[in-house]
Amino acid sequence: MKVLIVDDEKHVREAIRYFVPWEKYQISEIFEATNGQEATLIMQEQQPAIVFTDMRMPLMDGAELLEWLHHHFPNTKTIVISGYQDFNYVKPAIVYGGTDYLLKPLNSKQLIAAAEHAFKLWLEEEEERQQNHRQNMQLNVLRPLYWDKMLSDLVSGHASFQELKPSLCKELGLPADAASCRVAVISLQRANCRLLERFHGDVTLTSFVLANVCNEVISPGRSGFAFRSWQAGTDIVILFWTAALDAEVWVRLINESMKQTYGVQVDIGLSRPVAFPEGLQNAFRQARQGLSERNLLQREGRIYHYRELTEESGSVEDHVLESLLDKLRVAVLSGDLQRMERVVDEWADQLSGLSLLTENNFLHQQEEICAVLMRWRQNEEITFELCYDEEGLFSVENWRNQFKTMLQRLWKGNSQTPDSRLVQEIREYLNQNYAKDMTLQHIAERFFISRENVSRKFKQISGENLSDYLTALRIDKAKTLLQNTNLRLSQISELVGYEDEKYFSRVFKKSTGQTPREYRKQEDSL
Structure with a gap:
């Protein structure tokens, strides 16, 4: 907490400084102002949590300051100190939420009690604000997963559009009168996609980044929404609810953005325009078919339109x-x-x-x-x-x-021993599940082998400890996220398997010699 004392009398400011037990509440920053105007400048710069203010001051008096604080810093706690008991001075303190009204000359016990009351009140409210903030962060993490699931169900016919419509309009910007749509799909799993290589073959991570890129392109125009698909064989689905021609423009812009950002382009299947919402499932089918029936020998263009299946020459008969x-x-x-x-x-x-x-x-x-x-x-x-x-x-x-x-x-002939194959399978399992809570017991149960044998065989075949391998894998994934995204450290920590951000930072520094922030700053400067 920071504190601001506003009074045009120096001896009053000194008295407040002297009597209040600042150390008890770990308050070391105390600012002073002689009038309301000075106070507003300090508030904007330092944002103190507690303000002691006189009522009668030059330039801007206490009533005006209280009103200003109420509008600009509503969480700040105010204690009014005045030489007057007139109702006109007491009223602003009541209207604008002052915690106490003290009369001069100051009584040290009353001053301390008022200060401690304000401190405790602010701390309680701050804890509540932090709790709400943490809950909002959790909701922000879950909200994309919610929409991934709901929209995946919608395009596959497992969810009701009428039930989702209010939320689609409010949160995603779907026009209430949308009458047509097109669907685009991107698949990363069938092909050795160069974007996957950029993220070390991690399909989940690549899909997360790719969906963000798509939405950064199309969101400003409120033209549609991209989400990660829960349907096998499709990783990203883009639902366009604007005019038919716009969809083709947007998917080309997405590929241009991918090329500028990551130096690669992706293959995109695109449906025909269909009636919305009744044609949505058909559009999803068309987009998937457009992608799966694309001509692998085509060298120009990465957008593949749906076409009716016909007997065409050129395929291997x-x-x-x-x-x-x-x-x-x-x-x-x-x-x-x-x-x-x-x-x-x-x-x-x-x-x-x-x-x-x-x-x-x-x-x-x-x-x-x-x-x-x-x-x-x-x-x-x-x-x-x-x-x-x-x-x-x-x-x-x-x-x-x-x-x-x-x-x-x-x-x-395959020269691999059974133990070699076991270690290879463990590695592949860790590569796909590093973000989960992973214990030696869990791995042992997964591969029907004792904990001791897991450690011994992994060390014997690979030459490194299993825990060191998992840590190196997670740190490598974290580096990729730090280099290529603007995600907060708490989000990155969770995505690579660490629930505690502080612990993640310690492990990262031990492994790399730098904190995650230092690493990101260094990469940004390159």
């Missing part, structure tokens, strides 16, 4: 796919690695000659390839990724190299 699969089966049975690689080259050449290769078609091809390889190596992990180049576009050449690398690994 069934008889061609079956022929390539037969060649792969024979090559695998022969055990000849060079023969297998020749099949890969033929397959890649076939893809390069196409004019149309949809994601759905290509994913189907990869599923068929995996089925062949799994019959060859039943106990091996066999997964494909959609390979992207430096521009974030699908690359047949990168896919060719990935396929050959996989065949070489399978041909040599």
